[in-house]
Amino acid sequence: MRLEFLPGAAAAAQGTGRASRDGQRNRSSSLAGAALAMVLLSGCASAPMTRGGSLASYDNLTQSxxxxxxxxxxxxxxxxxxxxxxxxxxxxxxxxxSPTLSQEQRKLVANAIDRSLCVGLSERLQVVALDQPADLTAYARVTQAAPTDEVAAGASKVVGILPTALGAGVPVPVPRLPVGLGSLTVEAEVRDPASRQQAAMIWARGANSFTSSPMVSSAGDAYELASSFSDDFSKLVVTGTTPFGKPPDLPSFDKIGASFGGKPKYAACEAFGRNPGLVGMAAGKLGLPPEWSDKGAPTAGQ
Known part of the structure; x- marks a missing residue:
C-alpha cells in the first residue's frame, strides 16, 4: 500500500512541531523565571505595606x-x-x-532616598530648588525600616571571603546568611501646584541572601534599599507607567556620572550631597557601615 503525504498535511505537521517546540521553550522560560523567583524569595526578608498617612489620597491605588x-x-x-x-x-x-535606628542613621537613609530620587527624576524633569516655581513637587516618607542584624551581616561577610582565603582559583559566590535581614517601606507621591496628587506609590522590599550586600550596620539594608525605591518611584514619574514588568533601561551618562560621585545634572541636587562613588563601593564590598563613607547632605555653610 502506498502512502501519500499532502503538502498541506506536511505543513500542518511541521507547524504543529514548531508550535510544540515554541510552547516547550515558553514553558521552560516560565519555569526558569519561577525558579529564580523562588530562589530569591527563599532568602528574602518580608516587608509590610505600612501606610504612614502622608499621602494626599490612598484611593485608586492598584497592585503592581x-x-x-x-x-x-x-x-x-x-x-x-x-x-x-x-x-x-x-x-x-x-x-x-524604626525605633532602633539612630537619628543620624535615619537622616542617612532619608537623604539616600532624596539623592537617588533627584538623579532619577533628572532623566526627564528639571529639578529646581524649593524656592522656585515647579510643575510638580515630590514627597516621600519612610513608614517602616527593619534593622539589619550587625552580627549576622558580619558573619555573612566572613563566610563570603572564606573561598578566597582558602585559595579558591575562581570567584565563588556565597549567598548571604538568611537571618537578620533588614527591609524598607516607603510611601511617596507627586502633587501639582494645587496640591492635587498626580502620582503615588507605596513600596516595600526586604533584603535577600543573593543580591543584597551585608554591611555591618543596623541601617545597612535600609540604606541600600533606599536607592532601589527611588529608582522605581522616579521611573513611575518619568514614564507615567509602572516601573515593573519591563526590561531595564540604559542609564544616561549623567546618571552614571552621579553614581560615581560626579556632579549631578541639576544644581538643586547638590542639596543632598554626592554619591560616595568608588569609596562607597569599596566600603560596601568590605561590609563597612555606610555611615563611614557617605557624608550625607551638606550642612549650612558647606
Missing part, C-alpha cells in the same frame, strides 16, 4: 509588584508627562517607623 518589591501605584499619565520641572521635599520618617 516586581520580582522583589511589592507596590501599590497610581498615576495620571498625561498630567505627569506634561510636567517639565519638579521640587523634591526632603524625605522623612514616620513616628515609630
Amino acid at each position: 509588584d516586581g520580582l522583589l518589591a511589592k507596590s501599590l501605584v497610581r498615576v495620571n499619565k498625561d498630567d505627569v508627562l506634561a510636567a517639565k520641572t519638579i521640587h523634591i521635599v526632603p524625605a522623612t520618617f514616620s513616628q515609630g517607623a
Whole structure:
C-alpha cells in the first residue's frame, strides 16, 4: 500500500512541531523565571505595606509588584508627562517607623532616598530648588525600616571571603546568611501646584541572601534599599507607567556620572550631597557601615 503525504498535511505537521517546540521553550522560560523567583524569595526578608498617612489620597491605588518589591501605584499619565520641572521635599520618617535606628542613621537613609530620587527624576524633569516655581513637587516618607542584624551581616561577610582565603582559583559566590535581614517601606507621591496628587506609590522590599550586600550596620539594608525605591518611584514619574514588568533601561551618562560621585545634572541636587562613588563601593564590598563613607547632605555653610 502506498502512502501519500499532502503538502498541506506536511505543513500542518511541521507547524504543529514548531508550535510544540515554541510552547516547550515558553514553558521552560516560565519555569526558569519561577525558579529564580523562588530562589530569591527563599532568602528574602518580608516587608509590610505600612501606610504612614502622608499621602494626599490612598484611593485608586492598584497592585503592581516586581520580582522583589511589592507596590501599590497610581498615576495620571498625561498630567505627569506634561510636567517639565519638579521640587523634591526632603524625605522623612514616620513616628515609630524604626525605633532602633539612630537619628543620624535615619537622616542617612532619608537623604539616600532624596539623592537617588533627584538623579532619577533628572532623566526627564528639571529639578529646581524649593524656592522656585515647579510643575510638580515630590514627597516621600519612610513608614517602616527593619534593622539589619550587625552580627549576622558580619558573619555573612566572613563566610563570603572564606573561598578566597582558602585559595579558591575562581570567584565563588556565597549567598548571604538568611537571618537578620533588614527591609524598607516607603510611601511617596507627586502633587501639582494645587496640591492635587498626580502620582503615588507605596513600596516595600526586604533584603535577600543573593543580591543584597551585608554591611555591618543596623541601617545597612535600609540604606541600600533606599536607592532601589527611588529608582522605581522616579521611573513611575518619568514614564507615567509602572516601573515593573519591563526590561531595564540604559542609564544616561549623567546618571552614571552621579553614581560615581560626579556632579549631578541639576544644581538643586547638590542639596543632598554626592554619591560616595568608588569609596562607597569599596566600603560596601568590605561590609563597612555606610555611615563611614557617605557624608550625607551638606550642612549650612558647606
